[in-house]
Amino acid sequence: MHQEKIQAVIKEVKKVVVGQDKMINRLLIGLFTNGHILLEGVPGLAKTLTVNTLSKVLHLDFKRIQFTPDLLPSDLVGTMIYNQLNANFEVKKGPIFSNIILADEVNRSPAKVQSALLEAMQERQVTIGETTYPLDRPFLVLATQNPVDQEGTYPLPEAQVDRFMMKVNIDYPTKKDELEVMRRMTDAHFASNVNAILDKEEIFAIRNAINEVQIAETLENYIIELVFSTRFPENYGMHEEAKYIMFGASPRASINLNLASKAVAYMEGRDYVLPEDVKEIADDVLNHRIILNYEAEADNVNTRDLIKKILEKIPLNKTVSMK
Template sequence: MEEAQIENKSALQQKVKDVMSEVAKVVVGQEYMVNRLLIGLFTNGHVLLEGVPGLAKTLTVNTLANVLHLDFQRIQFTPDLMPSDLIGTMIYNQKQGNFEVKKGPIFSNLVLADEVNRSPAKVQSALLEAMQEKQVTIGETTFPLDRPFLVLATQNPVDQEGTYPLPEAQVDRFMLKVTVSYPTKSQELEVMRRMSNMTFNKDVNTILTKEEIFSIRDQVNQVEISESLERYIIELVYATRSPLDYGLKQEAEYIQYGVSPRASINLNLSAKAVAYMEGRDYVLPEDIKEIAYDVMNHRILLNYEAEADGVTTKDIIEKILKQVPIG
């Protein structure tokens, strides 16, 4: 690698750290969520955020969009939301005597789909189709979506009344599912002090441009991963599908369906992003293990016996990571 390329890479890696610091000026104690959002952005993968209300999910995404100088739209999903409210529609112009396209909020760089499980299947399908195809059709015209394009969807795990849970096949479209946890006591004290101060400044500096984001994506793609680690990823994936072959007798009783091929693709991509953000140009086993839960937890479908015994996908993934050898 030429010296200029090395300097450019180091400068961009430092800017990624600066992004984290800049977001922390406004948001307290959500470094894990911000890290996962950046991994999604740098690998062109969408993120599903799950957490109870009030954990600064919307504030974090909004602040991150400002730091990255990206267009941001928040869409509140409700039972009466229509697909046209999301992607746009054709409206009649009386002066011109013709129909014109009115684009919806999906035409943005960062789209926060708030409480995505509160809208009916048609709206969810419209969103997920846009995520997959990176384009939408209004009338007879197809429009490409803005680049970069990242959907960050949230769902509340507590209040399930009046919700339309996302089908497993649709949840699989999300690269990562991130569980957002409560802040610590000291963090919550700082949150309370900041948000109780009506003069608190939420302004942040722009750190990365769109062009730099695309450069980072190229550099992440160039991160090396050895063949032995590629095979390790495949073994992890197959351990969810055929647990008995890996000595996971107890886990085999709980798993109804293992992960899809998207899991192996996304494990590879996200492990590269983890390595890049750590300042390395090669993947370590620890990178795969670090991101494995976020990539796999929404793709493993457990049966009713697991629910009755209080077994979670986290328990299953932890056991798989312990059981499956590296190399």
């Protein structure tokens, strides 16, 4: 039943969004596992359109926040306003008080704003004045960012990046997809209306069902080995790759890789995880958690290349003693 609803959601989103199947899939995985998603790609690849359309298909409150260099923390979480009639201060809540937050171009805002967003992402709460306010459930940040080498961007703090369950790199569309996009956007009669499919109760039910998906101990150990190989590559025979890695993936990587693998299996209609599920999602869960050094940049090595080699090097049944 739930799988049919999920397919209906995808069908509705694709009424508006052409291609980008991977992005749609990863956004739904984030929604169903309570994990924030970071989308990276150059402007014009339908990142904002996809998130906006998905929000319309869900019975959830949605706010879009355009991050800019002059954005203040109070613009995000809210502030205290003095009421002259009552002679006291009242709280005016900001746009963060919503179920789905589209943080558009999140890496264009300064550190103080990132700090305010970090509390909301990790603690599911915000502090205004001396009072802490819980955020509604579900609460999900779907952030877009431009490549960090573009003008006017700020590198996100590692602590904040690690709070994102996945970082999804968005590529250019195929020729066929771009032709369809061009036709739709130049058609005055094209309708972008979508129907709402899921509500909060159904989303929570899907989350509970994903938590019940079975994962074998062999696959649990495989996930641990993948994560540990990013921290201690020499112990896995990856001496060449080791010289490029400054810091490996955090324990959140193990947790999120487990959850995301279960979600992949569930959305495929299975109640058990296969090795292919782990491998399919590994790049998106790990790529933003591996910190490379300057030597990697000089040799034009990126995290996606390293993850590909890790998946090739670490067999399913490999177990390395790690004290």
